[in-house]
Amino acid sequence: MTPETLAALTALRDAKTPVVLATALPGGAQRLLPDMEAPEALNLAAKRALDRDESGTVALDGQDWFLQAYNPKYRVIVVGAVHIAQALVPMAAFLGLDVTVVDPRRSFATDERFPNVTVLTDWPDEALDALKPDSRTAVITLTHDPKLDDPALDRALNSPAFYIGALGSRRTHARRLDRLRELGHSDEAMARIKGPVGLNIAAVTAPEIAVSILAEFIAMRRNAARA
Amino acid sequence: MSAETQDILGVAAAWKRAGEQVALATVTETWGSSPRPAGSQLAVTASGKMAGSVSGGCIEGAVAEVALETLRTGIPQLLDFGITDERAWEVGLACGGKLKVFVETLA
Numbered sequence: 001m002t003p004e005t006l007a008a009l010t011a012l013r014d015a016k017t018p019v020v021l022a023t024a025l026p027g028g029a030q031r032l033l034p035d036m037e038a039p040e041a042l043n044l045a046a047k048r049a050l051d052r053d054e055s056g057t058v059a060l061d062g063q064d065w066f067l068q069a070y071n072p073k074y075r076v077i078v079v080g081a082v083h084i085a086q087a088l089v090p091m092a093a094f095l096g097l098d099v100t101v102v103d104p105r106r107s108f109a110t111d112e113r114f115p116n117v118t119v120l121t122d123w124p125d126e127a128l129d130a131l132k133p134d135s136r137t138a139v140i141t142l143t144h145d146p147k148l149d150d151p152a153l154d155r156a157l158n159s160p161a162f163y164i165g166a167l168g169s170r171r172t173h174a175r176r177l178d179r180l181r182e183l184g185h186s187d188e189a190m191a192r193i194k195g196p197v198g199l200n201i202a203a204v205t206a207p208e209i210a211v212s213i214l215a216e217f218i219a220m221r222r223n224a225a226r227a
Numbered sequence: 228m229s230a231e232t233q234d235i236l237g238v239a240a241a242w243k244r245a246g247e248q249v250a251l252a253t254v255t256e257t258w259g260s261s262p263r264p265a266g267s268q269l270a271v272t273a274s275g276k277m278a279g280s281v282s283g284g285c286i287e288g289a290v291a292e293v294a295l296e297t298l299r300t301g302i303p304q305l306l307d308f309g310i311t312d313e314r315a316w317e318v319g320l321a322c323g324g325k326l327k328v329f330v331e332t333l334a
Contacts, residue, residue: 001251001333010240025255028303028331055266057256057327065257066329068266070236 005030009070016072021044025057025064033067073098074221076130079124079152080142081108084167088140089114090211095214102127103143104154125151128159138163138217140197144172150179153193157185163220165197165213235279239270239333248273248293249333254281254326261324273298280327281287282308293330303331 001009005021008030012019020033022042031038032048042065045058049069057066076092078085081103092099093116100118103109109119117148120127128151133139139156140163141149149166156164157180166176173195180190198212199219233296236251238265243249252269254261262283269279269287271294281290286308 001331003334006240006243006333009236013237023253023255023329023331025327025329026305027328055264057265065333066253066265068253 001030005032005161008032012096013070013072013150016218018050018069018071020049021068021070022046023068025066036079056099071136075100075131075133075137076136077102077128077133077139077150077152078142079103079169080144081105081110081113081119081142082142084142084206084209086113086208088142088213089117091214092209093117093205097138097219099221100127103148110138123151124148125155128155133159133161135160135162137161138165140167140213142167144168146176146179149176150183153180154185157189163194163217165194165216167197167209169196179211228292233279235268235270236265238278239268241277242270242272243333247276248298250298250330251327251333252281252290252330255329256327257324258326259324263326267292268326271295271298282326286294286326286328290328290330298328301332301334303329305329 039095049067075098199215203212235291254267
């Protein structure tokens with residue numbers, strides 16, 4: 001890889017811009033995609049690789065190209081700097097996810113409790129307005145407190161976030177849906193919320209609940225990528 | 228950060244900035260039950276550092292050897308590992324899968 005290619009690739013990744021490194025095989029000539037000067041078929045193949053989050057080799061006009069897809073990390077916005085978050089956040093970081101913790105209660109949301117991740121003490125609605133969840137973002141509410149969870153879920157439902165999860169029992173969740181309905185969300189839209197959050201593995205402890213949430217996240221992510 | 232999600236290109240670039248000679252091996256294609264998907268990477272330095280993986284450990288030794296050779300010659304190589312390849316028996320691709328690995332230097 002030439003220094004120029006490496007520098008350009010690094011700059012795009014630092015800017016969280018999706019990019020494909022295309023390598024002509026077996027010779028090794030490289031270019032970054034999308035590129036207006038590249039053949040349309042190559043740009044299309046690059047777009048597909050990014051959409052599917054899958055690297056691989058394609059043959060175009062008798063030339064093999066290896067397309068390495070570099071998407072920005074998936075983001076996880078955790079609302080509630082609570083006990084379960086302390087298990088969930090390091091596990092999510094271990095999975096390579098870009099984690100942000102939101103909790104306006106400053107005694108909870110401290111850097112000591114959540115080292116090496118972004119901790120915001122804004123109100124969840126303001127935080128989500130600023131963070132702008134996209135189709136590669138998960139929003140997970142853990143506070144049980146309607147004052148904090150509801151505004152976050154309201155904003156998440158108005159966003160293309162691909163995974164929305166809310167901690168709480170079935171009864172808690174039913175009441176939560178009633179409140180969100182009053183905010184104008186349809187039952188169909190609210191079906192996006194995973195509540196109770198996580199795969200049902202009969203989790204009891206905080207780390208177990210974190211595993212169940214992240215297992216559900218992974219299932220959604222991988223199935224979505226292949227849809 | 229975990230092994231699976233480690234940013235190998237980032238590690239390789241950091242080594243390069245630190246003055247190391249760095250080769251990068253990338254899985255470009257797989258068939259059958261290869262343990263790592265296309266895009267998996269292994270970075271190797273002339274000084275003997277390694278990060279990442281291109282298989283479950285079966286071919287890393289062979290790939291690292293080629294990586295060192297590539298560092299000497301500067302010529303990228305596309306390697307074929309599979310059950311029809313005598314070399315694969317040598318290095319023991321026990322899974323029965325096939326894969327191609329592209330080895331290049333960070334110039």
